[in-house]
Amino acid sequence: MPRGSYPMINVGRTDDAVRVYIFAAGLTADQLELSIQDNVLTVSGKRDAPDIGSEGQAARTDFRRERYHGDFSRSLALPDGLDVDGVEAIFRDGICEVRLPKREELKPRRITVQAQDAADKKPASKRNAKKHKASHTSGGESS
Amino acid sequence: MSEVTKSERAREPAKRKEPNDALMPPVDIFEQSNALHVIADMPGVTSESLGIEVDNNILTLEGDVKLDMPEGLSAIYAEVRAQRFMRRFTLSHEIQADAIEASIENGVVHLVLPKKETHRARRIEVKTA
Numbered sequence: 336m337p338r339g340s341y342p343m344i345n346v347g348r349t350d351d352a353v354r355v356y357i358f359a360a361g362l363t364a365d366q367l368e369l370s371i372q373d374n375v376l377t378v379s380g381k382r383d384a385p386d387i388g389s390e391g392q393a394a395r396t397d398f399r400r401e402r403y404h405g406d407f408s409r410s411l412a413l414p415d416g417l418d419v420d421g422v423e424a425i426f427r428d429g430i431c432e433v434r435l436p437k438r439e440e441l442k443p444r445r446i447t448v449q450a451q452d453a454a455d456k457k458p459a460s461k462r463n464a465k466k467h468k469a470s471h472t473s474g475g476e477s478s
Numbered sequence: 479m480s481e482v483t484k485s486e487r488a489r490e491p492a493k494r495k496e497p498n499d500a501l502m503p504p505v506d507i508f509e510q511s512n513a514l515h516v517i518a519d520m521p522g523v524t525s526e527s528l529g530i531e532v533d534n535n536i537l538t539l540e541g542d543v544k545l546d547m548p549e550g551l552s553a554i555y556a557e558v559r560a561q562r563f564m565r566r567f568t569l570s571h572e573i574q575a576d577a578i579e580a581s582i583e584n585g586v587v588h589l590v591l592p593k594k595e596t597h598r599a600r601r602i603e604v605k606t607a
Contacts, residue, residue, distance in 0.1 A: 429519075
């Protein structure tokens with residue numbers, strides 16, 4: 336796990352969409368900037384240093400500073416074939432979930448298998464088979 | 479001063495090889511107005527899934543990442559490879575363990591660990607001789 340990179344990002348895929356999870360603890364929805372250009376998703380924003388409070392800076396002694404503060408910008412290349420206009424992003428409990436639907440023509444499709452007509456099959460199967468073959472090849476030539 | 483709080487030595491290579499079933503959240507620790515503050519990044523953890531425990535001067539901070547992932551989701555790329563955050567701290571005897579307060583907002587946990595009355599900073603008056 337790369338330590339120190341903020342925010343961390345996970346990407347997953349379902350049949351109909353790609354989902355990007357941005358682990359941006361401490362931000363609110365309007366502090367996170369998302370943009371897509373040329374199939375590259377860019378996440379940027381700024382995480383402010385914690386409020387010093389009314390006591391003032393002098394009253395504070397730091398022991399550990401591991402959390403990231405300041406400006407950040409991360410980009411990631413997205414898979415091809417996403418519908419950029421249909422993107423949705425939801426922010427909750429420090430995670431921003433971005434749903435990028437796949438374009439309609441790239442979604443998996445079910446192909447219905449048609450049963451051959453039983454009446455067609457019955458008489459003189461040999462002759463029928465020849466006919467089928469002939470029509471098939473002619474079809475192939477025309478296309 | 480450094481022994482006020484001590485963290486587990488998870489950064490050492492030998493310890494890193496342990497089964498990686500929990501993530502170690504990054505923390506800020508500072509002292510302010512007679513209390514220690516621990517701020518931890520735990521995105522996806524909610525107030526319901528957050529657990530804080532003090533046992534034998536060991537403070538355990540843990541929480542499950544609540545992510546509603548759709549069925550059939552397969553990972554393409556993952557930096558967060560666990561569903562849980564966990565980190566332990568050794569408290570110094572200065573901390574009043576039964577007065578620890580915690581809050582969580584947007585995946586950031588804020589713990590306030592007050593010092594015992596006897597260990598608070600005191601102003602010593604200088605008398606003129």
